[in-house]
Amino acid sequence: MLPLEASDLALGRNGRILFDNLAFELAPGDGLLLTGPNGSGKSSLLRLLAGFIRPHAGEIRLDGRPVDPSSSDFRSQLHFIGHANAIKGRLTVRENLEFMTRLAGGGTGHATDPFAIADLFERQGRFLSAGQRRRLALSRLLSAPRPLWLLDEPGVGLDRASIDRLQRAIRDHRAAGGIVIAASHGDVALEQHLVLELGR
Template structure:
């Protein structure tokens, strides 16, 4: 049996907490002491957690607390300055392998406006060797499938992006505000999709400002960066010259 996420599940999760009895050959995701630096200041300061197959984790915290940054690190889109990510006991160091492990949904839906919804999903399905039909049905998009993406509402576009996430068939889903623009019925559909993924042993990590249908999920509460805290000795600050819009 996979160990609990936190040593004391009654306590809220904070930076630096970690279940010390997690074994390295455990199945699932283990994150240890992740540090991310911006302009010589810590954005993520020793984030640690562990998730078993079928688990879900909700990232909470104020704007600028590093929720999106953490998802991007886990997705392989940004390098952590220190720390370890383990999948099924093995360090995740190969960006190509990391790309197949995760399905990442950012704030942008990234649909091609001149293509229909179905054509957008067909592009993704061909890349991953899947038919788009099941994903279209799961998100209630059948009646919209032949509409150009530019004609979709914000909520409809978000559902299309979620359908693309399903097509990746990746065990680890990283969802940044997946409910953006969704109405109550669509959030319920999303809940069914998340439940099905978890029932097959998949893991979900999500950020949200509204309640998501993730029964039994854990919570990791991130705090806003302490800009009075300097970088530990020996750590570089590779992002010092990056534009502010690229920080998160």
């Protein structure tokens, strides 16, 4: 992953300006933490970077060249963990994970189990608890290597041990040159990170 920059980003929703003149520059290995009160635009910024929402102004550059976040070239370099976990209740954990992995272009052999879901493999998705569902969703971060991680409240519903696992995964990813942008209310800690405070 090459340096990711954004400049002059502006976005409004429902006739209200969420942010404008927003800019950041991230090098490989950087972690950016988005903070701010509810409704300040953290999720919207992440969805913008994943190409779901178009900014009203500004541009995003990868290695100095402007990119369209909704293009499949850009999207195939990122993992996005949103509020919804994208788990099918009628499929077992193994089937859900296999689908996510193959969709992301990862191999099917699962050597590691970073979020300790192997015990749940044969259980159907609808019988998982909120925290277990979150762990299954987070497992797709490591199912296929993609350099940019966009995490929206990744720690919701997780127990202490799982949060530790998530923090270790983020640390390893950044050590390998990946970029992490996360919105969090403090349950997940990043090391030596940059902070972008929204909604001031």
